[in-house]
Amino acid sequence: MTSDRFRIGFLPLVDAALPILAHEMGFAAREGVQIELVRDMTWATVRDRLLYGHTDAAHMIAPLAIATTLGRDRPPLPLAVPFVLGLNGNAVTFSTALAAEAGLGSALGDPTEVGAALRMIAAARKATGKPLRFGVVHRYSSHNYMLRYWLAGVGIQPDVDVEIVVTSPPFAADALAAGEVDGICVGEPWNSIAVDRGVGHIALATAQIWRRGVEKVLVTRAAVLDERRDAVEALIRALHAAAAHFVAPDSVEASADILARREYLDAPRDAVLRAITDRIRVVPGGEPLHYPDFMFQYREAANFPWRSQAAWLYSQMVRWDYMPYDRVQADAAANVFRPDIYRSALAGSGAPLPGASSKLEGGLGEPIGAGSTQGRLTLGIDRFFDGRAFDPDDIETYLADLP
Known part of the structure; x- marks a missing residue:
């Protein structure tokens, strides 16, 4: 060969x-x-x-x-x-000071409850003229869109109530340590490194915001x-x-x-x-917690x-580029x-090949069998934290209904 x-x-x-x-x-x-x-x-x-x-x-x-x-x-x-x-694999990590102010415990928080606490802190900080600042890895990243989706969903307006800036993943823990940002949304191992250094506290896994993002x-x-x-x-x-x-x-x-x-x-x-191995050390010195499918690389x-996943990303680009x-x-x-191309490459391999190329995103509350042209395919829970679903054939209606 x-x-x-x-x-x-x-x-x-x-x-x-x-x-x-x-x-x-x-x-x-x-x-x-x-x-x-x-x-x-x-x-x-x-x-x-x-x-x-x-x-x-x-x-x-x-x-x-x-x-x-x-x-x-x-x-x-x-x-x-x-x-x-891969799907998922990122986290939202607060500085230890912000985590203490938000009352975070030693387990991953609930997105709605953490959001409610953060909304009060963000309002107070905005009133002092020093708003909370979060670091994401690029303007056009799923990290940016996941963070913004969650913040907007709990009543915190990105770019108005909080600032969002760019920080490279390998330097995210340094940015937290230096006090340049109050939180980060990055991929592993940089959240864990922030926790292990004693400068970060993992608030949420992004899989809690969109289960199959x-x-x-x-x-x-x-x-x-x-x-x-x-x-x-x-x-x-x-x-x-x-x-x-x-x-x-x-x-x-x-x-x-x-x-x-x-x-x-x-x-x-x-x-x-x-x-x-889907184990997350949430707090400095804490025992790692098992969160199934924290990273998702193969099944389903x-x-x-x-x-439809590309279409959802485009919807967020429209939303946050204000276009x-x-x-x-x-x-x-x-x-x-x-x-x-994916189907052509894996034809004859036995790998499950979805029959459709697009689907309703966020619509599955339990695993279901899905149509495939090869192999047996099961799709798992793919919910967004706020219960919304995304129809790639009706993006305009979806955008109009978002907070």
Whole structure:
């Protein structure tokens, strides 16, 4: 089998696991693919390397792929997402001072109850002229949208009642320690590192805000996908095999060893292992708590790029960029996600392949069987904390009903 080389950009986060493990564990080589991993510290750099051809693909926050395609903040360049690297896996972490003021305990809080306490604190701080400030990893990140969705849902108006600024994930704990921000919404292991350093207290997992929220994705330039279709499909098969390996209970120790290495996350192994095994240390010195599906990498066709998830991200872009809804842009956003490529790559593999490419998001209160063209597919609970559901065919009504 001939080898095809992919330079893949990534940030030091646990959810960069699949390309790293595909390389380290031989899944890529088995598919005739060579992976060279390029580590960066900011999402803007990951994006720019991809746009200018310094990398062939990237581990990327999903909204940034959409924003880049639509030309938000820069000239548009079409990107494609043929594979989702994971759902959830982030947390909202308060400074220890803010956590004490909000009365947080040693367990994860309830989004509505934590929100009610935070609303009072935010109002008081705003009245002093020094509003609360939260750090997110990029303007066009699921972290930003999850945080804003929760804040607005509990009566706190982002950009009015609180400030939201950008901080790179590896420096988020430093920003908390320096008092530059009162809270952060980042991926692991950086929430856990903030807690272990004694400067943070995890208030919520983002899975409590949206139970199956799309997170990191594999992104290529659309032109690369067209030119190297067979090689991209081989890469998808390698990543899918890595995902199955990553969630196997007997693999977690070895995966933590690999990911913690200096060339990848350069992070404490224990913090990495906790994230992989859905265990969260909420308070400094506390015992880790088990929160099922804190990270979600494989079951329920978790790697399938649902166009409806891209459409939800677009709805939040409209909402928080304070811009009008545009049907053409909505379609372009949904088209960034490429379920057709995913299906083609995994046809004949036995992996469950959803029959639909879009679905109602947030509508499942219990697991159900779903239609598939291959394999048996069950979809689990995917609720938003406020009970709303998102219909990708009626984005305008959805936006009009939001607080």
